[in-house]
Amino acid sequence: MPSLKDLKIRIESVKSTRKITKAMQMVAAAKLRRAQEAAEAARPYAERMEAVLGNLAAGSKNSASAPMLLRGTGSDQTHLLIVATAERGLCGGFNTNIAKLARAHIERLQGEGKTVKIITVGKKGREQLRRDFRDLFVDHVDLSEVKRVGYDNASAIAQDVLGRFAAGEFDVATLFYAQFENVITQRPTAQQIIPAVVEDDADTGALYDYEPEEDAILADLLPRSVATQIFTGLLENAASEQGARMSAMDNATRNAGDMIDKLTIEFNRTRQAAITNELIEIISGAEAL
Numbered sequence: 001m002p003s004l005k006d007l008k009i010r011i012e013s014v015k016s017t018r019k020i021t022k023a024m025q026m027v028a029a030a031k032l033r034r035a036q037e038a039a040e041a042a043r044p045y046a047e048r049m050e051a052v053l054g055n056l057a058a059g060s061k062n063s064a065s066a067p068m069l070l071r072g073t074g075s076d077q078t079h080l081l082i083v084a085t086a087e088r089g090l091c092g093g094f095n096t097n098i099a100k101l102a103r104a105h106i107e108r109l110q111g112e113g114k115t116v117k118i119i120t121v122g123k124k125g126r127e128q129l130r131r132d133f134r135d136l137f138v139d140h141v142d143l144s145e146v147k148r149v150g151y152d153n154a155s156a157i158a159q160d161v162l163g164r165f166a167a168g169e170f171d172v173a174t175l176f177y178a179q180f181e182n183v184i185t186q187r188p189t190a191q192q193i194i195p196a197v198v199e200d201d202a203d204t205g206a207l208y209d210y211e212p213e214e215d216a217i218l219a220d221l222l223p224r225s226v227a228t229q230i231f232t233g234l235l236e237n238a239a240s241e242q243g244a245r246m247s248a249m250d251n252a253t254r255n256a257g258d259m260i261d262k263l264t265i266e267f268n269r270t271r272q273a274a275i276t277n278e279l280i281e282i283i284s285g286a287e288a289l
Helices: 004-057 094-111 123-136 151-166 214-288
Strands: 078-084 115-121 137-141 172-180 186-194
Touching: 004 214, 078 094, 078 123, 078 151, 078 214, 094 115, 094 123, 094 172, 094 186, 094 214, 115 123, 115 151, 123 137, 137 151, 151 186, 151 214, 172 214, 186 214
Parallel strands: 078 115, 078 172, 115 137
Antiparallel strands: 172 186
16 A cells, blocks of 8 residues: 555656646647638638549540549559658557558558558657568658658658659558547548549539630649649648647547546545544554553
């Protein structure tokens, strides 16, 4: 049975932990608002670009003159997976869920005899995948010094991926990130970005005549689309990370409060037992005299 001193030290320790988790919850809530606004502001642009590309690619996808980013290499033997997670932990299952989805995708591709290569964005995903798939890593993007993700960060990743595609290092590229829905829900998502996935029934709401030709416009827009999709994924990740951290720290604060209540009750009971024992000893001593 712990002594009164041990219980008192433990109560103070849990109180200090609760202060830290409460502070982290408040910081995450402040960051979440900005990150959520950025993610929601980027969605209409990404959706509109996808719709325009769908309209442009409707008659060009199967054409021999279509850009390779649209028609692909003609093979799907080598897959590049871009796994985007956070640089920091203490955000519940956010990083684990993305890594779990990527792991399942890797195992499925390897089961089909495909070659897999991995680029990690954020060290938490790299740490979780390193033990089983270390040999598949081809690059890592460190964003630990970036205070706020910008388009320049996504553009640098996109340029690297596009350079590898042009060099024939892979056939299909897939981006893994968490789609932000709300503070409670962040949905792990796998999105193919190369070759471009175009809906056959894409509807932009109007018909357009393009100048220059569709293939020329696509050659310019498709690389931008890759960067835009990566940027959107990073923004969704940023909002999801803060939402998950806010939820996790709220749960930790509540759990710390419950633990403090239980320890306080145990402390009071132990103290009462000690007082009772002292009274019994005093009474027994008096009776002996």
